[in-house]
Amino acid sequence: MIQTQTLTFLKELVDNNDRDWFQANKARYDVARENVIAFTTEIIKGLHNVDPAVNPDLDPKKCVMRIYRDIRFSKNKLPYKNNFGVSFPTQGSKNGGVEYYMHIQPGSKSFIAGGYWMPEAEHLKAIRQEIDYNADDLKKIIDDKEFVKLFGEYRKQEQLKTTPKGYEADNENIDLIKLKSFIAWHPLTDKELTSKGAAEEILRVIAKLYPMNVFLRNALA
Template sequence: MLQPSTLKFLKSLKLNNNKVWFDEHKAEYQLAKTDFESMVQQLIDGMVRQDASLEGLQLKDCVFRIYKDVRFSKDKTPYKINMAASFQAGGKKSTLAGYYFHLEPGGNSFAGGGLWMPSAPELKKLRQEIDYNFHEFEQLISNKEFIKHFGKVEGDTLKTAPQGYLPDNPAIAYLKLKSLIVSHPVTDEACTQPAMVREILKTFALMQPLLQFINRAMD
């Protein structure tokens, strides 16, 4: 679970996203950062027991910095208004599909996972895997528990069929995706409950077969 003070800090940061305010509240940030990292470590410990591919994963491999890179962004506010961590073999810079937790107060927190904006060669591999094994893929994402928890697979989509595939391909809706993501909302209240880590681990376990399917394509 997370401390209410961590969510309070992020709410305040959203209203005061500037260096002067941040420097004045650096101690609060450090407490929030430590709290979040403690929770992430609990997730790592639990995930390693669920997914052997994550063996050896360390905290630094998972947690994202709060400082933004604003060089190519129209939004010049210096800090992210969320805390986040990803979990995949090779760490957060890996090209493999992985699990993800996003903490952003105000009803914007979620546990999710998948493959986000892969390179063209990786996307080509994934499309081929879905096309060749569509029956298996469809079974994974049409499982009642999967649908109840995640709804549908999401991602930015092409307007037309990708090169090499016909518009009437049974899998065309998924072949047109440029990312393949699932997510489950986490309320602010749930973030501060003792069962938080356990519930996120359950969410990750439900998406694990899909991630294994994706990563099989990446091999």
């Protein structure tokens, strides 16, 4: 589980996002990061049983993203992220892209997600084609009552304003074909993250994301 002091560190970082404060609190950051790594390790242990395409030998340290922001081309010059991001990549898709992602940010801004965010052009084309050919398979997943309860309306993600080349506006699945990303996410409260059953709850949610990720991986196979 995530320790309360990990969330406290992130809360204080929001109000003190500068290098002097961070260096003075580097030891606290190291403890927080080790907590996230340990939690990631716990999830990885059960993740392969939920989705066999996840390598059970994933290095948890490599799954946890850097807290340092790349500010070279950003107007936002704050040097540190105010969260811990954890990526759980899956095998079986060309050049990756389909994954599970955990976001740890205090104030009930944490979440667990799955899918493919902003696919590159070639992958986007392949996913759209799969939807056009096998939309019923995807709709069976995303229109399931429990899926909607956990993740909301899948079709409400950002869409293209125009119809993609090669498709007609009256295509019965154009709302899915026009999507820019193919993701679903479920919010996690601070209380849920800091409870003893946090890893089990996250794995339960991932199990509901699994069929969607299989559909996307099949599109890229």
